[in-house]
Amino acid sequence: MNNKTIAIAAVVIILIAGVGAYMALGDNGEDNKSKPIALGYNGVEPTEDNVLNGTYTIQRNLVLVTKGEPTGNVKAFLDWITSEEGQNILGEEFVKLDASSMTTYAAPDEKGQTTINCGGSTSINETMSRLAEAYMAKYSYMTVTISGGGSGVGEKQTDAGVFDIGMLSRDMGSKYDGNLVPIKIGRDGVAIVANISGVTNLTGEQVAKIFSGEITNWSQVGGPDRAIGVISREDGSGTRDCFEEAMKAVDPEWELKDHYVTQQSTGGVIGMIQTTEGTIGYISIGQVAAL
Amino acid sequence: MKTDQYGLRRNRNEKDRLMRYVLIAVSSMTVLIILMIIVFTLGNSWTAISNLNLWEFLTGDSWKPSDGEYGALPLIAGTLLVTLGAMAFAVPVGLAAAVYISEIAPARMRNIIKPVCEVFSGIPSVVYGFFGLMVLLPLLRDIFPDQLLFGSSWLAGSLVLGIMALPTIISVSEDAIHAVPRSYREASLAMGATRWETISKVVVPAAVSGISAAVILGVGRAVGETMAVMMVTGNTPLMPDPLWNIFSIVSTLTGTIASQLPESVAGSVGQSSLFLLGVILMAMVLVINICSRQVVKRARMRTGECEPGTSLLGRIMGRDGTASVAKVIGDHRETAIRTFGYVLVFVFVYMMATLFTGDGLSVISGILAVAMCIGARRILGGIDSASKDNAANMLLTAIMGAVILILAVIIGYILIKGIPAISWEFITEGPSDSGRSGGIMPAIVGTLELMGGTALIAFPLGILTGIYLAEYSRDTAYTRIIREAIDLLNGTPSIVFGMFGSVLLVTYLGLGYSMVGGWITLAFMILPVIIRTTEEALRAVPQDLREASRALGASKWRTTYRVVVPAAMGGIVTGAILSIGRAAGETAPIMFTAAVLFQPTLAGSIFDSVMALPLHLYHLAMDMPGTTELQYGTACILMLIVLVFFVTASLIRNHYNKKVRW
Numbered sequence: 006m007n008n009k010t011i012a013i014a015a016v017v018i019i020l021i022a023g024v025g026a027y028m029a030l031g032d033n034g035e036d037n038k039s040k041p042i043a044l045g046y047n048g049v050e051p052t053e054d055n056v057l058n059g060t061y062t063i064q065r066n067l068v069l070v071t072k073g074e075p076t077g078n079v080k081a082f083l084d085w086i087t088s089e090e091g092q093n094i095l096g097e098e099f100v101k102l103d104a105s106s107m108t109t110y111a112a113p114d115e116k117g118q119t120t121i122n123c124g125g126s127t128s129i130n131e132t133m134s135r136l137a138e139a140y141m142a143k144y145s146y147m148t149v150t151i152s153g154g155g156s157g158v159g160e161k162q163t164d165a166g167v168f169d170i171g172m173l174s175r176d177m178g179s180k181y182d183g184n185l186v187p188i189k190i191g192r193d194g195v196a197i198v199a200n201i202s203g204v205t206n207l208t209g210e211q212v213a214k215i216f217s218g219e220i221t222n223w224s225q226v227g228g229p230d231r232a233i234g235v236i237s238r239e240d241g242s243g244t245r246d247c248f249e250e251a252m253k254a255v256d257p258e259w260e261l262k263d264h265y266v267t268q269q270s271t272g273g274v275i276g277m278i279q280t281t282e283g284t285i286g287y288i289s290i291g292q293v294a295a296l
Numbered sequence: 297m298k299t300d301q302y303g304l305r306r307n308r309n310e311k312d313r314l315m316r317y318v319l320i321a322v323s324s325m326t327v328l329i330i331l332m333i334i335v336f337t338l339g340n341s342w343t344a345i346s347n348l349n350l351w352e353f354l355t356g357d358s359w360k361p362s363d364g365e366y367g368a369l370p371l372i373a374g375t376l377l378v379t380l381g382a383m384a385f386a387v388p389v390g391l392a393a394a395v396y397i398s399e400i401a402p403a404r405m406r407n408i409i410k411p412v413c414e415v416f417s418g419i420p421s422v423v424y425g426f427f428g429l430m431v432l433l434p435l436l437r438d439i440f441p442d443q444l445l446f447g448s449s450w451l452a453g454s455l456v457l458g459i460m461a462l463p464t465i466i467s468v469s470e471d472a473i474h475a476v477p478r479s480y481r482e483a484s485l486a487m488g489a490t491r492w493e494t495i496s497k498v499v500v501p502a503a504v505s506g507i508s509a510a511v512i513l514g515v516g517r518a519v520g521e522t523m524a525v526m527m528v529t530g531n532t533p534l535m536p537d538p539l540w541n542i543f544s545i546v547s548t549l550t551g552t553i554a555s556q557l558p559e560s561v562a563g564s565v566g567q568s569s570l571f572l573l574g575v576i577l578m579a580m581v582l583v584i585n586i587c588s589r590q591v592v593k594r595a596r597m598r599t600g601e602c603e604p605g606t607s608l609l610g611r612i613m614g615r616d617g618t619a620s621v622a623k624v625i626g627d628h629r630e631t632a633i634r635t636f637g638y639v640l641v642f643v644f645v646y647m648m649a650t651l652f653t654g655d656g657l658s659v660i661s662g663i664l665a666v667a668m669c670i671g672a673r674r675i676l677g678g679i680d681s682a683s684k685d686n687a688a689n690m691l692l693t694a695i696m697g698a699v700i701l702i703l704a705v706i707i708g709y710i711l712i713k714g715i716p717a718i719s720w721e722f723i724t725e726g727p728s729d730s731g732r733s734g735g736i737m738p739a740i741v742g743t744l745e746l747m748g749g750t751a752l753i754a755f756p757l758g759i760l761t762g763i764y765l766a767e768y769s770r771d772t773a774y775t776r777i778i779r780e781a782i783d784l785l786n787g788t789p790s791i792v793f794g795m796f797g798s799v800l801l802v803t804y805l806g807l808g809y810s811m812v813g814g815w816i817t818l819a820f821m822i823l824p825v826i827i828r829t830t831e832e833a834l835r836a837v838p839q840d841l842r843e844a845s846r847a848l849g850a851s852k853w854r855t856t857y858r859v860v861v862p863a864a865m866g867g868i869v870t871g872a873i874l875s876i877g878r879a880a881g882e883t884a885p886i887m888f889t890a891a892v893l894f895q896p897t898l899a900g901s902i903f904d905s906v907m908a909l910p911l912h913l914y915h916l917a918m919d920m921p922g923t924t925e926l927q928y929g930t931a932c933i934l935m936l937i938v939l940v941f942f943v944t945a946s947l948i949r950n951h952y953n954k955k956v957r958w
Contacts, residue, residue, distance in 0.1 A: 021704075023710075027709060027712045276919075279922075280434075
């Protein structure tokens with residue numbers, strides 16, 4: 006046996022093993038028959054319209070705050086966000102304002118304040134970054150920075166003058182009434198998604214109990230006899246915050262039971278639900294189409 | 297012209313001295329790097345240390361930073377349990393394979409398997425994790441439908457880590473077994489012992505410290521592993537309930553850092569607590585390193601006075617005046633060990649059974665298992681030693697076959713599924729639709745750019761330090777400090793390098809995510825490997841060559857540079873290529889410093905961020921459902937790049953081995 010024979014033998018073994026594994030395992034996880042769907046919540050379908058008219062209750066406001074009435078280029082930027090152009094970007098992840106609340110905007114003044122610092126809620130961080138990017142591409146003399154910290158930090162630092170604009174994924178705390186001015190830029194709605202045949206709607210109480218671990222089998226909510234697998238977003242995720250708030254509105258004592266699988270992204274939740282029957286999770290309403 | 301005592305011209309001597317200073321300066325870099333890492337990691341964890349109660353941090357059982365709950369116990373437990381599970385699987389299997397290679401297989405096979413092990417230990421961890429995600433999890437879901445709804449679990453994490461650790465454990469413990477003097481085997485065989493008796497009673501006990509070193513090395517790797525674990529454990533900070541529930545979802549220290557650091561806010565308690573996790577991780581690795589050093593020391597102490605056949609307990613207690621205790625225990629050794637073994641079997645089977653059924657049945661199955669063990673022993677006792685030898689032979693061969701099969705399946709499966717996904721467009725076009733479609737050209741180029749820059753920084757630093765250690769250093773305090781620093785650097789988990797880079801380069805120096813940041817971080821990470829392989833290669837050069845050169849009047853530096861280094865070139869180049877191949881597959885160090893998830897164009901300058909194959913694969917596999925084909929294609933390309941590096945390295949080694957003879 007010389008080295009060449011050995012090398013060829015190794016390649017042959019590897020290929021045979023690969024083909025064998027391929028035939029034995031097939032396209033694992035892709036041939037799943039059941040499809041994930043977005044469930045109704047208290048009988049209401051998770052649609053943007055239902056979020057806007059308030060009948061779908063797992064939702065919250067997205068608010069930007071400024072210290073005093075916005076002026077100059079800060080106002081120009083805010084107007085642009087609530088204009089149709091800005092709202093289309095926001096709509097990729099969240100629920101847009103209704104058309105009547107959209108504004109018109111003017112170009113920012115090149116000689117005015119050309120750097121705008123924003124910060125606060127991490128859940129709208131990504132969308133704000135996208136908005137900032139588009140704005141800077143449109144007006145190259147503008148610089149918009151985005152930092153995180155959470156809604157509370159957004160309020161506090163805007164009040165302290167560190168941020169020009171504070172980003173909040175909830176309504177402004179009453180503590181800041183009179184100092185800060187809130188501007189609503191959109192809504193965040195969270196849809197409950199599951200991969201189980203025979204269940205299309207859950208009540209708030211049922212969802213709360215599934216996620217708190219009191220209900221563990223689909224048969225307890227009218228489905229087949231199958232254990233429920235709970236998927237949650239990571240600690241600190243904005244979608245998770247929104248979901249948890251809604252659950253606490255159902256039951257103030259509610260707490261997420263920790264026997265869930267953590268996914269770091271909406272895509273992760275969708276992927277896991279697609280491949281695994283009997284699972285339940287939640288995603289942003291803007292992403293339901295990706296199911 | 298002044299001459300020194302050897303009659304050499306002085307100016308040449310001065311150049312020589314200059315080179316010495318340069319080498320000292322370069323080698324001190326390692327100390328500087330490890331000090332910086334310690335200072336930055338500790339410094340950044342200070343906010344957490346001063347704001348949180350350290351005791352509660354270590355013992356609290358809820359990790360929920362958004363609610364201000366910082367209890368790291370589930371994470372520490374997760375890391376330890378996943379490692380324990382991996383070792384429970386990898387150590388017996390790896391040891392059996394090592395025994396097979398060294399004692400049973402023909403000598404030729406050893407020469408093949410060793411480099412193959414090297415290749416497998418070089419496959420990026422994200423590829424192992426990907427295989428776990430795509431193949432292992434669905435398989436586990438099918439096998440345990442009631443226990444494993446998702447598949448993601450401690451069990452899955454341990455299996456993936458175990459498979460990853462196998463090549464290292466096989467390779468290092470095979471070295472240890474191979475190093476047992478031939479005379480031991482001959483003596484045993486001459487006494488009429490069978491091959492199996494010789495292996496189990498003489499060879500393996502004699503190699504036990506080397507084997508322990510292999511195990512500890514594997515443990516160190518497993519504790520610091522990030523990506524593969526993150527992909528299959530479920531990542532929820534959770535104490536398994538009961539503690540032995542291998543089906544439980546777990547989260548590890550490394551996984552928590554990797555998933556939460558990018559989201560955390562600079563200077564907050566939340567970010568600082570992640571650095572504190574990094575400190576804990578480093579402390580764990582440090583303890584493991586100290587253990588391994590003790591084991592190696594013991595092995596050195598005992599060289600030449602090996603007492604084959606002494607019980608493990610007796611060996612551990614050794615010569616420390618506790619010999620009499622060991623003797624007493626030794627007298628009852630057989631019975632004691634056997635009883636202990638039965639108790640272990642019972643406890644283990646009982647614990648596993650409780651995961652499936654009630655307490656009563658579990659106790660019964662535990663008792664049944666012990667009864668079966670006793671029965672099996674009886675039956676084995678009745679068999680003559682020749683058949684036993686045959687049986688053992690077959691068992692070891694079967695295990696070796698299984699190991700080869702597992703590893704071949706991983707490579708083969710990814711190749712078979714990946715190659716059809718690779719097209720010209722796939723490797724030449726940028727991604728579109730945030731990575732859901734299009735090609736992966738920027739990720740391929742990014743990975744190659746990262747490798748190139750890393751080599752540029754790490755090779756000179758590493759090789760010069762290696763030269764200093766091998767050729768210039770004496771056993772001074774300074775050299776000891778450098779060696780200590782290299783050891784520490786070598787043990788530092790890759791994610792800690794990432795954290796360090798994110799603070800120093802991204803934040804303090806304000807580079808943001810940049811290619812150069814990735815270079816520096818990766819270079820620091822592979823530095824100790826390059827230093828070690830260089831030093832080893834130089835030390836293997838016979839002393840005669842140096843003496844001959846000096847006798848001809850060449851200066852120290854000239855001797856090193858013109859004679860010793862060229863002679864050791866094969867080893868140096870191989871080590872360098874292997875380490876850069878490893879850097880190509882690393883994810884944790886670059887995910888906070890250089891690599892971004894989506895960037896359709898190439899980096900314009902070294903201060904731009906890049907895409908990288910391992911991170912791209914991770915992102916596709918975890919966050920982008922419906923991109924299976926792209927995932928296999930990416931995994932395949934990543935694996936091929938790394939394989940090319942390893943094959944090149946072994947070709948170069950072969951070439952030099954043929955050319956250089958003394």
